[in-house]
Amino acid sequence: MSTKPVIVGAVLYDPKVSVIWEIIRDFFESNQCPMDVKLYADYDLQNDALMAGEIDMAWNSPLAWLDAQRRSGGTCRAIAMRDTDRDRVSHLIVPADSPAVTVADLRGKRVALGAEDSPQARLIPQGLLARHGLRPGDYEAIRHDLLVGLHGDHIGGEKEAFFTLSRGGADASALIDLNWEAWTKDGTIDPVKYRVLATTEPYDHCVFAVRDDFPADREEPWLEVLHRMSYDDPTHREMMDLEGLKKWEPGRTTGFDALAEACELLGFFNR
């Protein structure tokens, strides 16, 4: 096994996340697979580093994955992802007594969205609206641009969007299924007062991205150790719970079409 550390980039949306990466790094070290973690303040900087070869691998948001592909001419590879990164969906929710029955009923209405660069709470939901014939301008988009650059990892914008809805400042709001589940459980959202109006098609979330030239003799041992993590092993479980998964899966790139379409529609990378 190579003794040269694999340098993994990660974006920090909360200082506490640094603890998770320390635990993961220690896991790799204890499995004789040296790994260093380099932390970034936003995904643009992380992709700069990936393209420049300053890091070997980037834990990229779905938007950062598209950006890496855009920058590299489509040559980056997604080598691993969490089971929970697969087949996510976002919802457009409305008050339970809303007259809206279909997405088209939001024409001329106010839709509360997350941050500008949030795939789950802005881009993909706006893509859903477009698929139902509602282009930007056919409705009032109320964005909540909290911590732009973190691609919605920081859920503040998404939560603020719901609060805008709850205050009557919007007719609908967008959020990822995981937050709908979590917030209806923890009391943030009263599920009696709100309902799901529409749901996006499934999409994929984060991936470990590498450049095409990342050597196999470094990638394979790293992946082998990654896949050694087992939720059945109590010593691994805490780490996996913190990172929000039960199993590491191979990377796949088939789940980003809806986001790519939304980025194109909204001219996201041309802004």
Add this chain to the structure above:
Amino acid sequence: MTDSLDRALVSVRITAEPGGGVSLYARKEKAVIGRGWSFDIAEPRLSGAEVLLGALASDVVGLFARIAAQRRLGIDEIEAKLSAELAAPLALLGVVGSAGEPHYQAIRLRAYVGGSADPAKLVEAWEEALRRAPLYNTLRRATVVEARMQVTS
């Protein structure tokens, strides 16, 4: 340097511990302190920041208790809550693209004092403690330090 009428000296010795903590040796005593600031809620050791707050509490509240005792003020119990606010935590973590210089931008101490003593005399004792507390007086020259005392009974 030795103690004199103008100044007094304290010194300790430390050895670095794996993971960023230190073992602290003073006289015949030893304490293990974790990182200067920890973001890990499961951190098994007191962080340097927590020890600092403890030191400030000892400096101010401990001195207040001694002054109150010397003045025979009836105090049943004293509790205090302290907090410190760190500016630029991402810079502390070495995050690429982070801005600012990590520093304590606010430290707050709120003491709750219960007992039969005249509240006015407790306030006098508290103000005396603040005047005489060296760590408090050092910190307040560097940052915002709020130290308040509330009589609860």
